[in-house]
Amino acid sequence: MSNVLAPWRSPLSRALHRNRSQPFSRYLQLATITPEGYPANRTVVFRGFTPQGNKLKIITDVRSEKFQQLHHCPWGEICWYFSQTREQFRLFGSIQVIDAHSPDATGQQWRLETWQSLSEAARLQLAWPTPKAPREPNPEAFRPPPPSPEMPLPTFCLLCLSPQRVEHLELRGEPQNRWLFWLDEENLWQQQGVNP
């Protein structure tokens, strides 16, 4: 069933379309859990869906904290607020971490294609000095030679979040509207309108 378009894909596509004039409508917040068991939260960029499976693509650096966190606890919840249409999507699911060493051939293909679709500015960041290390004083360190647009740097990591539960909240309704979507035991999507 994983290749069928999930029922929350249509309202999410509509939100992306209606908010497309705001570049930050592709920014979302990803919550994870630290190895010590505390919540962590940061803004990341939506990089599209995987060719199959309704999975949301996000990129990161293997030197980032979320990379470590996801090795420890491979779950996340995305919170995605669209300010123009005033609606929110929450997407909870497991996260597949695909770095240079991942054995999964399909995952490696997705990682390669995602790298090739990045802007040069985005690729350059993967060649910057270690994130969150004491500030590198030499500005030249942030102007490395442009990485190959074909072959991903070893620091490049693809994250694929596979939603199991999705919530859609429309603040504009009267009063407001909220829907839940979830995968049942047979891996089929169910949905229900609930109170806001």
Next chain:
Amino acid sequence: MSNVLAPWRSPLSRALHRNRSQPFSRYLQLATITPEGYPANRTVVFRGFTPQGNKLKIITDVRSEKFQQLHHCPWGEICWYFSQTREQFRLFGSIQVIDAHSPDATGQQWRLETWQSLSEAARLQLAWPTPKAPREPNPEAFRPPPPSPEMPLPTFCLLCLSPQRVEHLELRGEPQNRWLFWLDEENLWQQQGVNP
């Protein structure tokens, strides 16, 4: 030391001021942990700081999932992205849950003042049918008599997040700028510039 203005307050106030034309600049994402140990994430509204202690005020309904989650694990991380100035604050800390039964007198005073500062629309939501229960078909249920502007409803709960670690990221820098702020063992704020 808790009454001293923390060093991250100044850049955060500046961000709030510079983004004030966008009402959604007071919306932020709060990550918590479910009783089962999974991450949860949702948009909430910043309701200002407590009179002392650099704590961020958020309101919720005692019938909400985050209320249950915070009783189980009283920690959260706020992710706050300002789209106009392109900067992000992450604020990690413990969360004090102040409902009608909380014994703390100062907390009750904050709860009362926060209730009294709400709009009628915000107060009304606390009188709506149970959040996330199957959708109530009668629209009248969402038009309850206006609650007293003086006395909080029993469903009304104040959350106060007390930051222990704050990260500020400016995407507009060349390349970008990131600062960390943290409370040391003596409860004094430290700060350091780090790589973006």
